[in-house]
Amino acid sequence: MTLTDWLVAALGVVVVGAALAVVTTAHVVRAGLWLVVALGGLAGVYLVLTAELVAWVQMLVYVGAVVVLLLFAVMLTRAPIGASPDLDRARWPALLVGGGSAAALIILLVHAYRWSTVELDDAPAGTAEQVGTEIFRQWVLPFEVLSVLLLAALVGAIVVSARRDRV
Amino acid sequence: MHPVVPYVLAALLFGIGLYGVLVRRNLILLLMAVELLLNAVNLVLVTADVSTVGVPRSGAVFALFVIVLAAAEVGVGLALILQLYRLRQTVAVDRVDVPGEDGE
Secondary structure: OOHHHHHHHHHHHHHHHHHHHHHHOOOHHHHHHHHHHHHHHHHHHHHHOOOHHHHHHHHHHHHHHHHHHHHHHHHHOOOOOOOOOOOEOOHHHHHHHHHHHHHHHHHHHHHHHOOOOOOOOOOOOOOHHHHHHHHHHHOHHHHHHHHHHHHHHHHHHHHHHOOOOOO | OOOHHHHHHHHHHHHHHHHHHHHEOEHHHHHHHHHHHHHHHHHHHHHHHHHOOOOOOHHHHHHHHHHHHHHHHHHHHHHHHHHHHHHHOOOEHHHOOOOOOOOO
16 A cells, blocks of 8 residues: 555545435435535545645635535525434335445445556646646547537526526 | 556545435435535546547537536526425425325
């Protein structure tokens, strides 16, 4: 085990713990705050894996925008401040499906990769320059389609949330 | 670096997210669990980026694309949830009446 492995494993414990808290807590607001911990920990994992730009975009877009949007929705739907007892449905089927898929994926991935080793220094670091060059050299069309999709989602959100009597 | 460590982490995260999607009744909590699923996929993309041979940094580019898609999904999803709340005063998935389902 190298330093990188230990860092990923330590951050992984934080991420899994926070993710478990997100899906089990009885407080709606606390679930949002645990989501910040989970996504922040994942940004740390990306940094360790030399994907710098992805890590910073994760902090900006996920922690900065998506979670704030979710917390706004929590406020706008007047979620109770304290614990709400009726947040969950029957646990056993979900536990079976979730645990089963996790176990299947772990078996698959461990079988595929065993204890193989890669050197992180071989690949160029994922800085903005590297990733930007890659986007505009290889993936220009998906990038442009994505920008149109983002615009469509923006317009769609406005149309859906507009009050009918004013439209 | 052993790529199996982040891969196993991603698999665990996916299982937790799937559990959350199936068990949660509140639509906003359900969206949070979907975010966990998308992040598990992102982790796989970033790890595959450094652990497999191919066009360098493609995994990072696709992870960025997934992040943008997640932002769009949350925007539209929350607009729908707020509209539902305005109409029915509830965000519980099993309290949403589907016309014709119970003989209406």
